[in-house]
Amino acid sequence: MTAYxxxxxxxxxRPEAVEAMLPFLRDSYGNPSGTHPMARAARKxxxxxxxxxxxxxxxxxxxxxxxxxxxxxxxxxxxxxxDQRVATGAGAxxxxxxxxxxxxxxxVVSRHGRLxxxxxxxRIDLExxxxxxxxxxxxxxxxxxxxxxxxxxxxxxxxxxxxxxxPDAVIHTDAVxxxxxxxxxxxxxxxxxVSISGHKFGGPKGAGALVVRDGVALAAQALGGGQERERRxxxxxxxxxxxxxxxxxxTLDSRDTVVERTTKLRDRLLDGLLASVPDLIETxxxxxxDHGGPDRSHxxxxxxxxxxxxxxSESLLxxxxxxEVYASAASSCASGAMEPSHxxxxxxxxxxxxAGSLRLSLGYASVDGxxxxxxxxxxxxxxxxxxxx
Amino acid sequence: MTLAPSGPGDGPVLVxxxxxVDSSVAAALLVEAGYDVTGVTMKLWGGxxxxxxCSVSDVDDARRVAQQLDIAFHVFNFGEGFTAHVVDPYxxxxxxxxxxxxxxxCNRHLKFDALLRRAEALGFATVATGxxxxxxxxxxxxxxxxxxxxxxxxxxxxLHMLDQDQLARVVLPxxxxxxxxxxxxxxxxxxxxxxxxxxxxxxxxxSTGGRSTFLGDRIPLRAGRVVDTDGTEVGTVGAVELVTVxxxxxxxxxxxxxxxxxxAVDIPTATVTVGTAAQLDRSAITLQQVVWAHEPVLGExxxxxxxxxxPVAATLVATSSGGGADTVAELTVELATPMRRVAPGQxxxxxxxxxxxxxxxxxx
Numbered sequence: 108m109t110a111y112x113x114x115x116x117x118x119x120x121r122p123e124a125v126e127a128m129l130p131f132l133r134d135s136y137g138n139p140s141g142t143h144p145m146a147r148a149a150r151k152x153x154x155x156x157x158x159x160x161x162x163x164x165x166x167x168x169x170x171x172x173x174x175x176x177x178x179x180x181x182x183x184x185x186x187x188x189x190d191q192r193v194a195t196g197a198g199a200x201x202x203x204x205x206x207x208x209x210x211x212x213x214x215v216v217s218r219h220g221r222l223x224x225x226x227x228x229x230r231i232d233l234e235x236x237x238x239x240x241x242x243x244x245x246x247x248x249x250x251x252x253x254x255x256x257x258x259x260x261x262x263x264x265x266x267x268x269x270x271x272x273x274p275d276a277v278i279h280t281d282a283v284x285x286x287x288x289x290x291x292x293x294x295x296x297x298x299x300x301v302s303i304s305g306h307k308f309g310g311p312k313g314a315g316a317l318v319v320r321d322g323v324a325l326a327a328q329a330l331g332g333g334q335e336r337e338r339r340x341x342x343x344x345x346x347x348x349x350x351x352x353x354x355x356x357x358t359l360d361s362r363d364t365v366v367e368r369t370t371k372l373r374d375r376l377l378d379g380l381l382a383s384v385p386d387l388i389e390t391x392x393x394x395x396x397d398h399g400g401p402d403r404s405h406x407x408x409x410x411x412x413x414x415x416x417x418x419x420s421e422s423l424l425x426x427x428x429x430x431e432v433y434a435s436a437a438s439s440c441a442s443g444a445m446e447p448s449h450x451x452x453x454x455x456x457x458x459x460x461x462a463g464s465l466r467l468s469l470g471y472a473s474v475d476g477x478x479x480x481x482x483x484x485x486x487x488x489x490x491x492x493x494x495x496x
Numbered sequence: 497m498t499l500a501p502s503g504p505g506d507g508p509v510l511v512x513x514x515x516x517v518d519s520s521v522a523a524a525l526l527v528e529a530g531y532d533v534t535g536v537t538m539k540l541w542g543g544x545x546x547x548x549x550c551s552v553s554d555v556d557d558a559r560r561v562a563q564q565l566d567i568a569f570h571v572f573n574f575g576e577g578f579t580a581h582v583v584d585p586y587x588x589x590x591x592x593x594x595x596x597x598x599x600x601x602c603n604r605h606l607k608f609d610a611l612l613r614r615a616e617a618l619g620f621a622t623v624a625t626g627x628x629x630x631x632x633x634x635x636x637x638x639x640x641x642x643x644x645x646x647x648x649x650x651x652x653x654x655l656h657m658l659d660q661d662q663l664a665r666v667v668l669p670x671x672x673x674x675x676x677x678x679x680x681x682x683x684x685x686x687x688x689x690x691x692x693x694x695x696x697x698x699x700x701x702x703s704t705g706g707r708s709t710f711l712g713d714r715i716p717l718r719a720g721r722v723v724d725t726d727g728t729e730v731g732t733v734g735a736v737e738l739v740t741v742x743x744x745x746x747x748x749x750x751x752x753x754x755x756x757x758x759x760a761v762d763i764p765t766a767t768v769t770v771g772t773a774a775q776l777d778r779s780a781i782t783l784q785q786v787v788w789a790h791e792p793v794l795g796e797x798x799x800x801x802x803x804x805x806x807p808v809a810a811t812l813v814a815t816s817s818g819g820g821a822d823t824v825a826e827l828t829v830e831l832a833t834p835m836r837r838v839a840p841g842q843x844x845x846x847x848x849x850x851x852x853x854x855x856x857x858x859x860x
Contacts (some may be wrong), residue, residue, distance in 0.1 A: 384805060422617055444573035444575075494617075495617035496617070
């Protein structure tokens with residue numbers, strides 16, 4: 108029995124999403140920009156999905172731009188804002204946290220932006236952020252939830268700081284890892300741009316969205332037919348968008364129970380590993396909370412991240428795979444090899460400790476048996492690798 | 497087509513797949529022979545590469561072949577070890593006027609050390625590679641590395657450091673095949689690497705930038721004087737660190753019109769001494785860091801001084817012993833016929849007929 112603990116990489120598709128997509132992969136193939144009934148059917152379907160996204164993120168339907176996924180949304184946010192500011196001769200400085208996903212980090216770095224450090228838990232250093240802000244700052248991008256370790260960023264405080272110190276700045280948040288876990292209904296009023304990705308909450312790959320609040324000027328990065336209100340040209344991925352909308356609908360309706368169930372699984376998983384693997388470190392755990400265990404209140408329940416000294420991630424994942432436990436470690440490079448994690452480095456995790464990182468990520472489909480499988484597989488794998496190291 | 501006679505025994509086999517045709521066919525032969533095969537590409541070098549090995553597209557080739565063979569495939573990052581054991585020493589050596597063979601050091605420290613250890617930890621009894629060489633076992637149980645069946649492609653020279661323990665855990669499925677047969681088999685199987693050119697030169701040095709760009713980015717390259725054996729200055733070179741003993745390229749002919757070769761490179765004074773081919777000849781070579789396939793073998797042997805050099809007769813004489821009674825750490829190779837000086841840092845490999853006995857590194 109396979110234990111899938113890689114929901115942060117991609118989630119199993121929600122059956123409702125698959126069912127909703129099928130007509131648009133078969134008979135309803137009209138182009139949503141057209142005028143005839145088949146075109147109108149496609150347009151209706153994506154506009155219904157648009158309403159679901161707007162509801163989830165506290166936005167108006169017209170503010171939702173469908174994209175090919177999280178990376179395109181993030182790139183459109185960063186380059187779209189900076190290019191627009193450059194075109195108008197305004198300041199074009201971007202500020203981001205040092206632990207952003209590469210889809211934000213690399214665009215910001217390519218435009219010589221400023222990176223703000225994080226603390227040992229992975230939360231942005233607010234004083235550092237304040238120091239990076241000034242009235243010339245055009246864009247501030249801080250993720251809602253980190254994709255490697257699951258740390259939730261204090262977006263309320265961040266937004267307040269930015270509005271005060273960089274009043275002209277547009278605020279973007281990469282909420283790709285947050286949709287399943289947090290109520291984002293207030294985001295539309297808190298920040299200006301929000302990225303999401305369908306396959307992180309039971310939708311298909313290749314469909315995402317960027318919320319662009321009315322009044323935020325964005326230079327389109329894909330020019331052409333003028334779809335998505337001139338903000339993202341190209342015929343829409345109708346089936347993908349429909350799947351995203353259907354998955355999001357189920358996610359919103361079931362979130363409370365999924366969060367509650369997953370929190371219990373996550374705690375059993377981490378507590379079990381801490382008890383059975385000597386020297387295992389729960390990455391970025393806070394000091395013990397009132398109940399005596401590690402404080403995990405700054406984390407989403409979907410990600411359990413640990414570092415295991417004396418073990419290398421590649422070998423550990425290999426042995427876990429043999430035990431049919433599928434997980435992941437840090438981000439992979441183009442070749443597929445493991446790369447040192449900029450997130451762990453940013454949190455101050457020593458390189459040799461980060462070399463033994465393991466991300467076990469849970470989702471709506473996770474069950475007790477998954478946790479049992481991990482707790483059965485990890486201790487002997489670690490013991491074996493330490494024996495041979 | 498069949499496997500080399502000395503198959504991997506029972507148990508799962510890890511095949512090191514570079515993305516070239518040889519390791520592709522090595523994996524294919526093991527799969528066809530019914531072994532439980534897992535492919536792995538070692539990510540060694542993160543910088544530019546156009547050698548036909550180690551780039552992202554080479555990893556893609558290896559992955560696609562693994563997919564075609566329907567075997568599990570992994571990429572393991574050994575970049576740190578590669579930098580520490582191959583690239584950094586290569587750069588340091590050039591700064592000291594020494595020219596090492598990075599492929600040998602990669603085999604010594606990465607492919608047949610780090611990967612073998614990783615394989616053992618992961619439950620693989622054996623590691624296979626696509627090298628053209630054979631592993632033979634004598635009646636006394638001693639294993640020897642022997643030349644591959646394709647003389648032009650023989651790679652026993654760059655694998656000479658394998659000891660008994662390593663020879664027992666390494667499988668070379670291609671040793672009995674010619675390169676033509678390897679390519680033909682890849683084509684028959686429809687592997688996408690069937691017509692891929694052989695990898696060339698050093699994987700971390702691009703053909704466009706060359707050694708000068710690579711080293712120039714890492715160490716100061718200094719112009720130097722070129723002098724005759726009597727000390728007369730006869731010219732200059734752009735970078736003494738790039739001159740290898742025995743080199744003729746870039747050196748002007750002597751007044752008599754005959755070619756001049758680098759006889760010696762002295763880095764501290766930035767001086768290259770040049771002379772005639774005859775002046776380059778030596779009748780003895782001293783070696784350090786000597787390794788043996790089984791136990792030290794002194795006396796008459798054949799020696800080979802480059803990857804595809806001609807083996808010549810020589811006598812091995814021990815000059816110092818290493819740690820134990822059975823080891824020889826330094827020795828002198830007395831050549832039956834004088835030959836051109838071998839550059840310091842290069843490896844000299846000892847053979848009995850076509851079997852490797854050991855080898856060492858030319859002292860500075």
